[in-house]
Amino acid sequence: AQKITQTQPGMFVQEKEAVTLDCTYDTSDPSYGLFWYKQPSSGEMIFLIYQGSYDQQNATEGRYSLNFQKARKSANLVISASQLGDSAMYFCAMREGNNDKVIFGPGTSLSVIP
Amino acid sequence: GAVVSQHPSRVICKSGTSVKIECRSLDFQATTMFWYRQFPKQSLMLMATSNEGSKATYEQGVEKDKFLINHASLTLSTLTVASAHPEDSSFYICSAVQTYEQYFGPGTRLTVT
Numbered sequence A: 001a002q003k004i005t006q007t008q009p010g011m012f013v014q015e016k017e018a019v020t021l022d023c024t025y026d027t028s029d030p031s032y033g034l035f036w037y038k039q040p041s042s043g044e045m046i047f048l049i050y051q052g053s054y055d056q057q058n059a060t061e062g063r064y065s066l067n068f069q070k071a072r073k074s075a076n077l078v079i080s081a082s083q084l085g086d087s088a089m090y091f092c093a094m095r096e097g098n099n100d101k102v103i104f105g106p107g108t109s110l111s112v113i114p
Numbered sequence B: 001g002a003v004v005s006q007h008p009s010r011v012i013c014k015s016g017t018s019v020k021i022e023c024r025s026l027d028f029q030a031t032t033m034f035w036y037r038q039f040p041k042q043s044l045m046l047m048a049t050s051n052e053g054s055k056a057t058y059e060q061g062v063e064k065d066k067f068l069i070n071h072a073s074l075t076l077s078t079l080t081v082a083s084a085h086p087e088d089s090s091f092y093i094c095s096a097v098q099t100y101e102q103y104f105g106p107g108t109r110l111t112v113t
Helices: none
Strands: A010-014 A019-021 A032-039 A046-052 A064-069 A074-079 A088-096 A108-113 B004-007 B010-013 B019-025 B032-038 B044-051 B067-073 B076-081 B090-098 B101-104 B108-112
Touching (some): A010 A019, A032 A064, A032 A074, A046 A074, A074 A088, B004 B090, B019 B032, B019 B108, B032 B076, B044 B067
Antiparallel strands (some): A032 A046, A088 A108, B004 B019, B032 B044, B032 B090, B090 B108
8 A cells, every 4th residue: 555645746836936745644653754855856865854743843944844734644845935946856755653664655746937 | 964875876787797786874873774776757665674784674576686785884785786687777775874864875876788
């Protein structure tokens, strides 16, 4: 069964606008962590933001914020004030319990239009 | 943040040869490293968990005799693709764990001709 779902294979956003990338997850473990990574065409994986299942507040890191809706099992990434350099693949990922393994979603390709 | 390197960054080999990819944690010790494979326009698929001093744990469907993993020290894990074939051509990425944080290497692009 798919543990991480990203329903948007591709997204376009105008420069300087905000964009939301969707992510839903499936786990029965009450303790888990959710990640977002950016992968530009160079291939490197760039960590963006982390949300723990017990965190009371939504995570924020600069222009990135995570809209964590635990009951809906969703962890959408919001990028504010998009920049051309934000064009990349974005992966939502999850780690369950005390396991160090991180499982990735299928990804969303974001293109920022000038 | 912590740095993880991979060598080589690109490799082209002929079908039937074996290829070794190294993953090193440069400024920290990692008892656990992970190996992922990524085909074009697809996600990262976890292949195996590499544990220092013990056998690797492979994900379902990954051939352990084809993808040999050795975690010889706390800073080095190697992935050897044995008798590589064109279908093994892919982007291989490792990651190393330090205190629950996972740091990724830059990846190795393998092309088998």
